[in-house]
Amino acid sequence: MIEFKLPSLGAEMEEGTLLEWRIKPGDKVSKGDVIAVVDTSKSAIDVEIWQEGVVHELTLKIGDKVPVGTPMVRLLEPGESAEHAEVQQRNAAPSLAATPAPVAAPDSPAAAAAAQSEMRRPASPAARALARELDVDLAAINGTGPRGAITREDIEKAAASKGPPKDRTTEMRHAIGAAMARSKREIPHYYLATDVPMARASAWLAQRNEGRAITGRLLMAAPLLKAVALAFKKYPELNGWFQNGAFVPGAGIHLGVAISLRQGGLIAPAIRDIASMNLDELMHRLADLVARARALTLRSSEMSDATITVTNLGEQGVDLVQGVIYPPQVALVGFGKITDRPWVEKGKLVAMPVLTASLSADHRTSDGHRGALFLTHVAGLLQEPEKLEEGKP
Amino acid sequence: MNMLPDGADALRKAVFDTLHRIAPEVLPDELESGVPLRDQVDLDSMDWLNFLLGLHAGLGVDIPEADYMKLVTLDDLFSYLEAKLGQSSVRR
Known part of the structure; x- marks a missing residue:
């Protein structure tokens, strides 16, 4: 018997409200299937399951508001019979009784049946x-x-x-405030910035987009994200989570992309394994992610997977971002606006499109020296934009 | 009261429907057709791209990147689209 519990969908999430089931008892599920829609203070999220098996019982009712970690679904493991599972549950019952009961989790057959009929309500x-x-x-x-x-x-x-x-706006403000207060309280931030000449990248992008149908065009965000993802391969101490007093390197490079929501507030869902994507694929994923974030239809893995966040505030006209790290991550990369500035190149003063790239990083896991090398590396990668085109395994 | 011919009406509807999908809070009646659209509606480059992708899907119009700078106001956009779609220019 597998017990699937309500996952945490972000550092600030303490509880969630079950809005909708996407499964019913008897359904076969596998890793990555969406099993339910859960409302958090930020957004309604499609919750994906991590295991495979057959749904035995739904242990929450629609409308239940429960803490993270509350059992949601009981699954039969492949090959396991329902009878075996029931015996196992009865044997386990005394110890269950000793633990605090989850909030409003119905376990009577009647309640489960009620939950099922609700689920089928057309x-x-x-x-x-x-x-x-x-x-x-x-x-x-x-x-x-x-x-x-x-x-x-x-x-x-x-x-x-x-x-x-x-009032979702108030709730979201509260959630962002709690996560950022924790960040400022716990994380000893250091901040670095460097100016990146963007003449080559801008010219390359304009040339690449010229003559392409609109569905094949790129925004500068795509090569920027790609350069950041590639650079992290060399600086793994900036990519991961600080948990229980120690740094845990990220299992992959999954960039959280900060997306402002039209109704106010901010969300930073992840795009996994950007380094392995070509730029067309990355652009497609980014457009899809922004559209879904704003329509509030994100998936649970996107909410919990990010190993680092990238924020681009250049659109709003600012030059420099000094970002607040999103815990438990240990770094945040910021990009400002690309503007023409006076620039000295080969001893001559020229007008150059320049982008200020910044890094906020956690001093518990890295030092300014490594952070500076990382930013310089990003700047270098952007001087050869054509090399960002293909996916790199 | 609406004096617009069908073609122009359909075009306006397509444009506002597309805009609504990206910026649901915007009410078409509150937009001024002669004021830069991106000043009236908070559209970043991703929103703008999605807007143009929506027009591409809905109207079959592909707008080259070099033409973006011509499309500042709604008036600009309607004139541009009418020309592209081969419709006669109409009073708005």
């Missing part, structure tokens, strides 16, 4: 999205549509009758 994707937006529990609504389907009107009525909506 509602269109648009209605579900609206319910999520208005924070309405589908299970509490009697649908007036065909075959009892829940319509948008049903949801609007339910939202109107339940009083003022939960």
Whole structure:
């Protein structure tokens, strides 16, 4: 028997609210399948499962608000029978009773059956999205549509009758504040910056985009992210997590990309293994990630995988970012605006498009010397943009 | 009251529908057609690209990067798209 628990979907997440099941008892699941939609203070997230097996029991009800680590689903391991699992559970019962009961986790068959029937309650994707937006529990609504389907009107009525909506902006501010306060309290930051001449990269990008259909064009963000990912290969002490008093190097280089949300606030989901992607693939992933972050349809792995964050505030017109590290990560790379500035090249004063790249890093895992070498390496990679094109295993 | 011919109406609808997908908080009635669009709506380069990708998918118009600088206001955009789509220029 495997017990799958509500995962942490970011440093600031303490609890989540179950919005929707995507599985039912008897379903076969494998690693990476989306099993549920859970609301956090930042966003509704598609929760992916890490194991494979057959769904035996759903141990949460829709609408339950529970702490991270609360069991959600019990899975039969491949080859395991339901009878065996029940015996195992009965034998384990005394020790379960000794531990604090998870908040509102129903384990009676009746409750599980109720959860199942709620799960099958028909509602269109648009209605579900609206319910999520208005924070309405589908299970509490009697649908007036065909075959009892829940319509948008049903949801609007339910939202109107339940009083003022939960204020996501306030919750998100609180979550960001908590994570950043922890960062400033615990992480001894040091800050470095360097000016990077961008004439070659800009000319290369313009030439590459010229004559290409819009679906094949790149933004400068793609080569910037690629250069950062490649540079981290040489500086592994900047890529990973500081946990339980020690540095744990990242299993891969998974860049969290800071994305501002239109309703306010910020989210930094990860793109995994950027170094191995070619630039077209990276651009496609980035566009998709930004669109989904803003539509609030991210996956749990994207919320928890980042080993380092990159933020690009150049669009807003600033030259320099002195970023706050997102714990438990140990570094953050910032990019400002590319602007024409006076620049001396081969003894001559020229007008040069220049980008200020910055690094905020954790002094517990690295020193300014290594941080400076890292930034210089990024600057060097951007002088040969054509070499960033292909994926590198 | 709407005096616009069908073609122009359809074009406006396509543009505003695409914009709505990227910036749902924007109300078309509140936009001024002669003021730079990216000053009125907070569109970064990714939003702008997604906007143009949406127009490409919806209208079949491919806008070269070199033309981006011509597309400052909504008026610019409508004139440009009308010319590209071969529609007669209409009063907006």
